Amino acid sequence: MIMLSMITAIVFGTWWDSTAPFKIHFAVAAAIFAALFSAVLTIAFYPRSQRKLMLAGNQPSDKNLGWANDVAKRLSTPSAVIDGFNIIFANNAFLRELGMNGMRELVTNMPLTNMVHPSNHAALTNFMRHMKTNHEPHQTLTLRMLYVDGTTIPVHISLSPLNSEGQSNLNLLQFSSITQAQNDSELKSEKFNFPSLLNNIRQIIFINNVDQDIIYANTAWEILTDFSVSESINKPFLSFIHPEDILLVESRMNSLIQGKRQYFQIECRVITKNGSYRWIEIRASRSSNFKGERSSVIGTLTDITQLKQLEAAQKHNRHSPVDMIMTNIPSMVYRCKNDRDWTFEFVSDSCLEVTEYQPYELINSNNVTYMQLIHSEDRPRCWEHVQEQIAKQRKFQMIYRICTRTNKTRWVMEQGEGIFSASGELLALEGVVIDLSNDTSSQLEFGLREMLENRPDLIK
Missing domain, CATH: 3.30.450.20 (PAS domain)
Known part of the structure; x- marks a missing residue:
């Protein structure tokens, strides 16, 4: 366009004559105006068009997205495919950990920051910028993610790029709750500092995760229930409680997990392996001191069966x-x-x-x-x-x-x-x-x- 306008101006310029007709003068002026207008348009829109072309080149293709989603779906850990800050796909473990089972459509295309506590937004932004520029593997960030009911879960997150050329914002985000990480590392017998001490305590020491599954118990558990520790780990704590006491224990445990209270003490019955029951006293507290944060539960169980039998005998023999x-x-x-x-x-x-x-x-x-x-x-x-x-x-x-x-x-x-x-x-x-x-x-x-x-x- 510019070249045509310049040629036109030169041609008309060679024909310029002060005695020339008015039409020739008008044609020359129009050509010059067209040249200037074309130059302005080119200067204004050329950078934008180039940027769109670059962004188009960086957008993940449907093929890349399908491959990335398949990777996340096959992982057992909470994982999500993100494009920049937008969640493209979240696997079942990701949804389950945040209490959002069956809500994948709601999560898709949602900003990741909607699931992170506002106080951690700046840290998340810096982490993602650092990972994009430095490409350092095995880097993690500790932050608090939001559970569906508004409570928080402390987690470790990591990012892995899903484009080898580094031309895409597509990443695989994975996270693990800190309580689960403790279960996987700190509570292993080879890394735990006092296994013999804990196993010699007559009281039962236990730890439940936020799903009320047993993640640790000392050997006193076996003496009380006849269930081995290995067959009890990762099983619901409530499955060992007498049916008439389940609602009481469940409500108290939930109140600790959700941060509504810091401690409780109750008496209930636990079912042994042979089907009989024993009276126990539960004393439990939260493992976290942050209010409103979902937390695992740590506590003790004390066998009070003999005390209950003595109370019943005294009540039977007591006369008003x-x-x-x-x-x-x-x-x-x-x-x-x-x-x-x-x-x-x-x-x-x-x-x-x-x-x-x-x-x-x-x-x-x-x-x-x-x-x-x-x-x-x-x-x-x-x-x-x-x-x-x-x-x-x-x-x-x-x-x-x-x-x-x-x-x-x-x-x-x-x-x-x-x-x-x-x-x-x-x-x-x-x-x-x-x-x-x-x-x-x-x-x-x-x-x-x-x-x-x-x-x-x-x-x-």
Whole structure:
């Protein structure tokens, strides 16, 4: 274009004549203007066109991308193919480690910085720039990546170029969590400084990773569970916990892993290899002090089975004051409705000794009610006294006669009270009925009868 314009200007210049027609002068001016305009366009757009050509040459081809994605897919470690800062492909291990299973489409073409804690963005940028200019192998960077719930995971990352000519921004990014790296190196027996010391401790020492899998246990684990350490490593910790205690242990472990608490102590049961269970006390804490950072769990397990058995035996042999009364004095404890039958909802086994009826014969029974057992002459007085006392929300106490199954008449003393709700509603009556017949002489019985006839108000 420029050359044509210059030729045109020269040709018209040789024909220039001040006496020439106006059309010739106009043609020469147009040619010069076209030449200048073409020069300006060339200066402005030539660098950009060259840059686009260079970028086009550096863009990875579909063939290169397919090969790179296949490499990442076959790796068992968390890996991703990145073009500059954009994620082109992430393998299953990468997604699983960040809690993003099934979210590959969301991750594809996402900036890598979206998955890195903001405080580490500058370090990541410098690392990638350094790797691009120096091409030094086996270089790693420690930073915190973001889990799907917003918590962080400390990791080591490395970059490997995927273009041998170095003309592409295509790289293979790999990372491993620091806890996993510790499991792979620091916890190996040949590198661990105190294996014999830990294995001689009677308490179980364990370490769980962020997935609640056991990554370390000392030999005390074998004594407690009969499972060998080798067959327990990398298995879920919860698989050894009693089914009734799994929810409790899981919630406590998750709270540590997610940084919601620093320590917990609970009692639960662990299943042994023969199917029995042992009581243990778990004391565990986080391995990291950073808040909001996902962390492995380290702790101890203590066998408390004998202590639990001793507590159960003491509880079985322990007697309350009511137990002592029921043992030494013929009496029965009850809970009943405040209906006209005083229908029992509960009565102790000792009712057989007092009434000669079994508990199941009196509880919620329509055939035999406690009101029917009270002597017919005493029923009105007893009913009125109880109603009067519970109306005032006071305890009641009275002496009256009952008729047993064999029609024996027995003097009893009853003490009880109404059970009320927070709103003041009467829910039930509870109390104890004590048999006085065994300790009452004929003279005392005669006195009670005379008192009942002359001063019934006193026998309440």
